[in-house]
Structure formats: C-alpha cells, structure tokens
Amino acid sequence: MDKLISFAPMEGITNHIYRKAHAAHFQGIDAYYSPFIAPNSSHKLTTRELVDILPENNPGIRLIPQVLTRSPADFLWCAEKLRSLGYDEINLNLGCPSGTVVSKGKGAGQLSDPEALEAFLKEIFKNCPLAISAKTRIGLESRAELPRLLAVFRKFPFQELIVHPRTRVMQYKGTPDEEAFSLVLEGSPFPVSWNGDVFCEKDALEVAERFPETHAVMIGRGFITDPGLSCVLKGLPRPEKAVYRSFAQEVFEGYMREWNDKKAVVFHMKEFWSYMIGIFPDAGKYAKRIRKAASPEEYLSSVSELFEERDIVPREEWAFRRL
Secondary structure, three states: OOOEEEEOOOOOOOOHHHHHHHHHHOOOOOEEEOOOEOOOOOOOOOHHHHHHHOHHHOOOOOEEOEEOOOOHHHHHHHHHHHHHOOOOEEEEEEOOOOHHHHOOOOHHHHHHOHHHHHHHHHHHHHHOOOEEEEEEEOOOOOHHHHHHHHHHHOOOOOOEEEEEOOOOOOOOOOOOOHHHHHHHHOOOOOOEEEEOOOOOHHHHHHHHHHOOOOOEEEEOHHHHHOOOHHHHHOOOOOOOHHHHHHHHHHHHHHHHHHOOOHHHHHHHHHHHHHHHHHHOOOOHHHHHHHHHOOOHHHHHHHHHHHHHHOOOOOOOOOOOOOO
C-alpha cells in the first residue's frame, strides 16, 4: 500500500516500552502517536508523561506527542516543552469520546461549540512553535454538525487532520461514515487521514482504494492485535512466529526493568494479550491461563505454552476476542 501508515495511541498499552519493542521487531510504521498528555495550570508534566516522550526512550522512532486540553495557555506551554525536547509537531486530541473527558469540554467535547473551538485554534496557531495536527470526529451527536466544523478547521493550516468518521455518541460502535469522510476530503486545504475499523490488510486496501486522496491510514486496535500487520501493509513478508514471541518478551522485560511492582507488570501484559490473542486460533484455554496468571512465572509459562502449541493464522477479517 502506498499510503503513509501511523500507529494510533492506546492508553495503557502503546507507551514507550511497547513502541520501542514494536519498532525493533516490525517495520512499516511512518509515525507513532503517544497516548495523550493532559497539561494543566501547574505547567508540569507528570513523571509518566515525561518518561514516555523522552527522545532517549524512543530511539529511531518518529513520535508525535498528542495533547488533550481546552486551554490555549496549557497547550502552548506543552508545545514549548516539546520543542525543547526536539519535537517538531504536536497533535491535538479532538476525538476522545470518554464521558469524563467530554464533560470537561475536552477531546470530542470541544466539537460541541464551534465558536469556542475557533477561538482556541486561533490562539494556538498564532503562537505555537510547532506544526499542529489534530485527530477528530465528525461531530458530537450528528453528522449534521460536520459542515460547521469543517468551516472552522479550514481556516487554519493543519499539518494533518486525522478523522475518525464517527460521532462522539457512536463511540466505537456502528459503521464509519464514509460519506462524511468524503466531505472532509473534498477541497481540503490540508492533508486528511483516515482512522477507524482497519483490522487487516483488506480493510486498509479498501480505504486506500475508496479514498485515493487520503494522506495516511492510522491504525490502532488492528496493530495491537496483529503487530506484524504493519509489515504486510508495506509489502514485506509477514514476520515469523518467533518474531512475535520475541516482541512479547521484550515488552514484558521492559516492564520488569522499569517497574518494581510485579503484579502491575502481569496486569499490563494481560491487557496486551487481550488483543494479541486474536491472531491465534482456538486459543481459549491459553487466554484463560494468561488471565489467571498471578505471578511473572505463571504468566511466562502460559505464554510459552501458547507459542509452542499454536500457530499464528492471519485472516482477512479479525474476530476480536477479549480475555
């Protein structure tokens, strides 16, 4: 596929440990996006936020930090901090559908008031030292909101507008609105990229064929389930099972090095496997064993059994199975 490929962030999974391991084992990602930073009036990054975006923790990776805020001052402070770390682009989160986020007027909540959104964008574009991209939805409650939002967006020189073609109320349910995405593409003065429901090579190719003007395809759950999909999309051979096993081991060892809490490591690896188990057929008993693991030793034993007794079977359409 000739489109750029980006890796969407997922809180609790795609941190610097995961990204570093993924980049070391799988090719094809043009840009990784960090889980969002949430700056506030204290103008201090949390230790977790800083560690996650430090360049030395993301070697050889094109990382674009994502920021969630409704405050121009907090956004601009964060942009200056990122500039000091060597970043050249900042991504604004206008798409998070979480109730706690939206209730504060952040994420997709900013789409509810186009006039306030325009004032916010005017301030940050006037003073930001970095290129600004954004990830958004097509409205809060209805596609009917989209024309007004587009009128606002098109007043500003976005580096890229990444569109998840669902409204906030849809969350991740229902079918992405392709007609709405076409409206965003039509006559856009900046690059527009697709995000949503790309779980396999077939899905990505269909997006590229349906929307040839699309700048990039952003994938989240599809890569977390099949991290080797990035190779396939760039025309490279699908990695061998041993590569997936090495990748999972590196993620585990990364957590073990950085955290003192072994139970927390096992918990996070359970979340990791709640997605990646989807590329192993008939893996119910292995998923159950991983879910019940109470120590690193039990976890490693369960994963070892899975890799030894089951093969990876890529499919055109993934049936996601959560642990």
